[in-house]
Amino acid sequence: MTDHDTSTGAAWSLFLTAHAVLVEEIERRLAAADLPALDWYDALWALERAEGQRLRMHEFAHWMVTSRSNITRLIDRLEAAGLVRRERSEEDRRGAYAVLSAEGRRMRKRMWPVYEKAISELFEQKLSAAEIRQIGAVMRKLIARPGIPAAGDGGGG
Amino acid sequence: MTDHDTSTGAAWSLFLTAHAVLVEEIERRLAAADLPALDWYDALWALERAEGQRLRMHEFAHWMVTSRSNITRLIDRLEAAGLVRRERSEEDRRGAYAVLSAEGRRMRKRMWPVYEKAISELFEQKLSAAEIRQIGAVMRKLIARPGIPAAGDGGGG
DNA sequence: TGGTTATAATTGCAAGTGCAATCATCGTAA
DNA sequence: TTACGATGATTGCACTTGCAATTATAACCA
Numbered sequence: 001m002t003d004h005d006t007s008t009g010a011a012w013s014l015f016l017t018a019h020a021v022l023v024e025e026i027e028r029r030l031a032a033a034d035l036p037a038l039d040w041y042d043a044l045w046a047l048e049r050a051e052g053q054r055l056r057m058h059e060f061a062h063w064m065v066t067s068r069s070n071i072t073r074l075i076d077r078l079e080a081a082g083l084v085r086r087e088r089s090e091e092d093r094r095g096a097y098a099v100l101s102a103e104g105r106r107m108r109k110r111m112w113p114v115y116e117k118a119i120s121e122l123f124e125q126k127l128s129a130a131e132i133r134q135i136g137a138v139m140r141k142l143i144a145r146p147g148i149p150a151a152g153d154g155g156g157g
Numbered sequence: 158m159t160d161h162d163t164s165t166g167a168a169w170s171l172f173l174t175a176h177a178v179l180v181e182e183i184e185r186r187l188a189a190a191d192l193p194a195l196d197w198y199d200a201l202w203a204l205e206r207a208e209g210q211r212l213r214m215h216e217f218a219h220w221m222v223t224s225r226s227n228i229t230r231l232i233d234r235l236e237a238a239g240l241v242r243r244e245r246s247e248e249d250r251r252g253a254y255a256v257l258s259a260e261g262r263r264m265r266k267r268m269w270p271v272y273e274k275a276i277s278e279l280f281e282q283k284l285s286a287a288e289i290r291q292i293g294a295v296m297r298k299l300i301a302r303p304g305i306p307a308a309g310d311g312g313g314g
Numbered sequence: 315t316g317g318t319t320a321t322a323a324t325t326g327c328a329a330g331t332g333c334a335a336t337c338a339t340c341g342t343a344a
Numbered sequence: 345t346t347a348c349g350a351t352g353a354t355t356g357c358a359c360t361t362g363c364a365a366t367t368a369t370a371a372c373c374a
Contacts (some may be wrong), residue, residue, distance in 0.1 A: 002367085004345070006189075006297070009170075010292070010293055011280075011289045011292045011293035011296065012276050012280050012281075012294035014292070014293055014297055014300065015176070015292060015296050016176075016180075016199075017222060017281075017296070017300055018296040018299040018300050019172070019173075019176045020222035021222055021299070021300055022299060024222060025172075040360090042173075047216065057353060057354095058351090058352065065174060065175075065177035065178055065181060065330090067331080067332065067333085068330095068353065068354085069331080069332070069333080069334095069353085069354070069355080070330085070331060070332075072353065072354055072355085073330075073354095073355095074330095075330080076354095077329095077330095080196050086356080089352090091339075091353075092339075092341070092351090092352075093338080093339060093340085093350045094337095094338060094339045094353065095339090095351095095352060095353080095356095096352080096353065101164055113303050123169050123297070123299065124169075125167075126298050126301075127295060127298060127299075128297055129299075131291070132168045133168070134291050134295070135168045135171070135172060135286070135292075135295060136167055138166035138173055138284060138288050138291070139168065139171035139172050139174070139175040139282050140171055140290060140363070141284060141288075142175040142179060142279070142280065143174055143175050143178055144282075144283075165337085196324060213325060214322070214324095215321090215322065218317080223361090223362095224322070224361085224363085225322075225323065225324085225363065226325080226361085226362070226364095227324085227360085227362075228323090229323065229324055229325085230324095230325095230360075230361080231360095233324095246322090249321090249322075249369075249370070250322095250368080250369060251321070251322040251323065251367095251368060251370070252321095252323080252368085252369090253323065253357065255323095269348095288331080288364045313366080
């Protein structure tokens with residue numbers, strides 16, 4: 001009926017399923033360890049890598065591949081948990097920064113071993129080094145927007 | 158600090174970002190065409206492939222990689238839209254089937270061209286045939302649970 | 315048989331998400 | 345300088361999700 005299940009047509013479908021299965025298991029492990037969910041890790045890590053450990057809200061939304069309103073609420077939660085604080089922008093008084101706190105750094109460090117173990121067991125150990133390189137290269141191609149140079153490797157985890 | 162951004166360590170992160178970017182764009186296109194979201198497509202397609210175009214709720218949840226309560230509500234919505242109907246199970250009176258309706262088949266057919274175009278442009282055309290095969294093979298490995306044979310190619314869309 | 319435990323599906327509730335306003339500020343140009 | 349349309353961020357609201365009960369039925373076994 002469609003080419004969903006020809007040998008190449010299945011790739012997309014398998015990609016979606018693999019994502020769902022792996023993320024579900026990672027979330028399960030984080031919750032079992034009484035740690036926050038994956039999106040908090042991503043957010044903390046994005047901030048930790050950022051210049052001055054801070055990001056403007058809209059930059060943040062872009063890194064996290066989500067909407068501004070979602071970021072507003074995510075930062076609300078991170079701020080309530082003491083992991084991040086907001087600072088008004090000097091240059092543009094409409095703007096705000098999300099700034100990583102010391103507690104935020106600690107929390108990311110605390111999450112990383114669980115997350116790392118999951119990535120290792122669920123992803124890296126199931127593949128050869130060559131396959132991992134292939135995945136990286138292919139994902140980069142998929143992210144690249146026509147004409148725009150690759151947006152970097154961050155934002156995901 | 159971590160191996161997030163070594164050449165192999167980035168693969169997982171890129172995988173997450175690629176998924177987010179592509180799914181976001183596909184959802185955007187479906188919404189722009191006044192069509193339901195991706196999860197409805199997945200659900201309709203899972204049913205269309207299933208024996209008798211029906212699935213027990215818990216099987217459905219497994220295919221869709223989500224919880225039973227989510228499936229209950231998803232089927233509620235699909236049923237309200239006339240795309241699916243519920244049938245009580247004969248053999249096990251606790252059980253229920255979700256059964257694809259003619260309208261459900263029509264809707265999936267109506268969604269497919271938009272979805273197919275998106276997959277083609279955002280995924281297949283950015284990669285070589287060899288790369289697509291590699292992705293398929295790698296995703297299969299990631300999905301496979303130790304000891305359990307690959308759960309098949311479905312579930313994703 | 316009667317009682318206990320497991321399984322199928324649903325429901326209540328708290329939390330998260332997406333979209334369309336809204337509010338404040340900026341940039342530009344009459 | 346004031347008016348106008350853009351931009352940054354937040355908020356309101358409807359919808360979706362996830363988790364922990366709840367309800368109904370099945371399976372097991374003393």
